[in-house]
Amino acid sequence: MSEPTYYAPEGGLPSQTTLLTDRAVVKEAYTVIPRGVLRDIVTSNLPGWTNTRSWILARPIAGFATTFAQYIVEVSPGGGSTQPEPESGVESVLFLLTGALDVVIEGEKHQLTAGGYAYLPAGASWSVANESDAVASFQWVRKAYEAVEGIPAPKPFAVQEQDIEPTPMPDTDGAWATTRFVDPNDMSHDMHVNIVTFEPGAAIPFAETHVMEHGLYVLEGKAVYRLNDDWVEVEAGDFMWLRAFCPQACYAGGPGKFRYLLYKDVNRQIKLT
Template sequence: MTEPTYYAAEGGLPPQTTLLTDRAVVKQAYTVIPRGVLRDIVTSNLPGWTRTRAWILARPVEGFATTFAQYHVEVSPGGGSTEPEPERGVESVLFLLSGALTLVVDGESHALMPGGYAYLPAGSTWSLSNDSDSSAGFQWIRKAYEPLDDHSTPKAFAVQEQDVEPKPMPDTDGAWATTRFVDPDDLAHDMHVNIVTFEPGAVIPFAETHVMEHGIYILEGKAVYRLNDDWVEVEAGDFLWLRAFCPQACYAGGPGKFRYLLYKDVNRQIKLT
């Protein structure tokens, strides 16, 4: 079985001879941020973090996606944060792409390696540190948690993707599978962050059109992705940002697997007042 790979941004700047044309695009229904955009001069410093820089990929924007924020974060040796989350009502998912990090949540320590996944509930106390000799890169997804009557706040946990069995999608003979880190029927969770895997040549065989917003970070491989009425080429390291009801589908291009980390908001009634 082939070991999964995870693309992490490296920063730097292209040479002066590089053409300006790229795949970056912002449209009413979606945004594509290709990996070539993740350069040194577009990073942000995060308050409360040391030896750390972040590429902010998504944030609530009026008239567009509003439920979440997503970052690509690089922590240098000796860096991290003892107070990473400034808002008590915000939950997070961390997914480690490269390097090694030590996560301490509510007094329990976890060693995260590439493929490490951690859910951090709203109100939890956590810290993150890089105690190694090389930089570490991870995806960080944040959402304001919506409590639900008669349901307790979900508990923190950390796992390795390699230890979670992907579930084949119905009628696909395993060509399309989803790695789910929480029970989709557990209404206490108001967001899902899954890994979606396509074998070479596999497809989403219809244009999904639904209420969930998406953040899609390509972990591995390449594909042609249908976004609204456009077909867009994507590859490992690209980020896609989809508003609600944006039609979507894809063809996996091969020669290897096409895999991405997928955020979506779930399990809550639509607020009208």
């Protein structure tokens, strides 16, 4: 299988002649952060990381994400971290967009290339290093793990998404499919980070309205996305946050596949007290 091509920002600044108009929007039910605003001056440095910068796409604040944080992390050659996670109760997913990274999980080394996926449970010992001569960029999704008495915590793992067969959605003849990295019925997991793929012209044919909150990073292609009562054009490199119960649907625009990395919180009872 050929090496996947995913979008990762490179920073820089637009020229002084560039129009200010862009597609960035923040609303009560959703937010769109287009790739054109991921510039040098909006990066963040992270404690404990060397030769690294990040674009923080989502964090828990009033009127925005409530269950997770999501970053794009860019690691230059020789960079990385031996203590990347400062909170013992936080689980993570890493998804490599470009380059190559060595990820050591509980003493076991995994060499990830584009499409590499690592699940890191809360309390796990892990590190990241870029031993190559090229920049590596990855998605980092963090969530406070919600333990349930009698259900064991999930185990760490690392895979390449190219090695996982996508699951077609019912009655779509494969036009809409999901690459699942964990079994949806595995109650140890309280979040899923999957890849959703649409063939050109495929659609979500109804307005999904559900309890899961979403962080959605477009890996490839373009589409028109329905967010609450708006239709919004999105393309590779754009990020969307969708509040719980925000109606959502989309049409894939072609000419190639439309693919995105999708976070959602799952498998837990609603807390009322």
